[in-house]
Amino acid sequence: MKTIEDFNFENKKALIRVDFNVPLDGDLNVTDESRIVGAKPSILKVLEDGGSAILMSHLGRPKGQVKEDMSLKHIVNKVSEIIGVQVKFVDDCVGEKAEAAASSLENGEILLLENLRFYAEEENGDKAFAEKLSRLGDIYINDAFGTAHRAHASTTIVADFFPENKCFGYLLAKEINAIKTVMETGEKPVTAILGGAKVSSKITIIENILDKVDNLIIGGGMTYTFIKAQGGKVGDSICEDDKMELALEILQKAKEKNVSVHLPVDVIAADDFSNDANTQVVDVDKIPDGWQGLDAGPRTLDSFKEVISTSKTILWNGPVGVFEMESFADGTKAVGNAIDYATKGGAFSLVGGGDSVAAVKQFGFENKVSYVSTGGGAMLESLEGRVLPGIAAILS
Ligand code: AMP
Numbered sequence: 001m002k003t004i005e006d007f008n009f010e011n012k013k014a015l016i017r018v019d020f021n022v023p024l025d026g027d028l029n030v031t032d033e034s035r036i037v038g039a040k041p042s043i044l045k046v047l048e049d050g051g052s053a054i055l056m057s058h059l060g061r062p063k064g065q066v067k068e069d070m071s072l073k074h075i076v077n078k079v080s081e082i083i084g085v086q087v088k089f090v091d092d093c094v095g096e097k098a099e100a101a102a103s104s105l106e107n108g109e110i111l112l113l114e115n116l117r118f119y120a121e122e123e124n125g126d127k128a129f130a131e132k133l134s135r136l137g138d139i140y141i142n143d144a145f146g147t148a149h150r151a152h153a154s155t156t157i158v159a160d161f162f163p164e165n166k167c168f169g170y171l172l173a174k175e176i177n178a179i180k181t182v183m184e185t186g187e188k189p190v191t192a193i194l195g196g197a198k199v200s201s202k203i204t205i206i207e208n209i210l211d212k213v214d215n216l217i218i219g220g221g222m223t224y225t226f227i228k229a230q231g232g233k234v235g236d237s238i239c240e241d242d243k244m245e246l247a248l249e250i251l252q253k254a255k256e257k258n259v260s261v262h263l264p265v266d267v268i269a270a271d272d273f274s275n276d277a278n279t280q281v282v283d284v285d286k287i288p289d290g291w292q293g294l295d296a297g298p299r300t301l302d303s304f305k306e307v308i309s310t311s312k313t314i315l316w317n318g319p320v321g322v323f324e325m326e327s328f329a330d331g332t333k334a335v336g337n338a339i340d341y342a343t344k345g346g347a348f349s350l351v352g353g354g355d356s357v358a359a360v361k362q363f364g365f366e367n368k369v370s371y372v373s374t375g376g377g378a379m380l381e382s383l384e385g386r387v388l389p390g391i392a393a394i395l396s
Contacts, residue, residue, distance in 0.1 A: 009051030015137025064120030143169025186313030196318030232285025266297030
């Protein structure tokens, strides 16, 4: 696996695919700069070696049209401030103008290209467009995990034009290593905590990780499909009746593979899907009609905590309750605290995919786990066992 560490960029122009798809407010100011901060180490390495950096990214969903409010020119000052170098900007990403700006770039300088998705060819993975991008640099670096599951021109196809001179940036390499630790090399016991709303959106992940984990904790809305499938009463809880058979198959497979499955035993049931609902703690398989399980109960949390605190490798995907409502956030917080405790004791913990990252940020666990993935969809596809096209393109 070739990373940025394997190259010296002296007198070289690095063409770097970064993820600068940052949120902007109504006045087009950057409201969350973490993606720019994340790209900084790779950019600095290129400059410190004595080379120059050409940055390319998409912003928003312009769908092949030039959209003024999605121009990357709005973030030039923010990027300059974070990197500590005044960034140059060119209002195109391919063609004469872009090529002229790239070729006149001196060592130590940074050029930011205009939004790649102003061209439909980017998302179409157009080869001729990728070839035009490739003219801008000597070495291609992919440092955008969030788009690594897309076979777009700048994330995948362009790599073909750098057969020897392509590599992963620091950020992408970190993501790959974190997934590898959980899926292949992590110390046992390995525990996956899967929550979230639906079995159907997590089924491929569950099937894939049964071969990799010792413990599988299932929480959140998924719980009730498993409980009802085993004959329990789930009241008005979210439940996918058409997935009950699948749930039983998963439990059977887990048994065959010696994976311990931990499902909730009690829940906080509510008489309405609302923060102000009346609540009661009930056994997970005896939820009265008119009530729905919205968070894990105390006995459940005790058992989850015990499993988590004795784990050496932990993957967390999906909240164990409706954490957006304060009344049903305690379970998700308790899981976060248990992971924090295990991590302090030397466990490796990875949080990623969809809403678990939002929960982790909301409750301030970001710096307490070993790694928080930056790519929602890309992380989910990795956990499903797929080789992401952006990663395969560098490895080939
Ligand atoms: P996902 O994107 O699949 O990880 O699902 C996350 C969502 O699942 C969050 O918005 C939670 O509010 C929701 N969720 C978690 N537990 C439950 C539950 N018991 N009932 C309904 N929704 C839930």
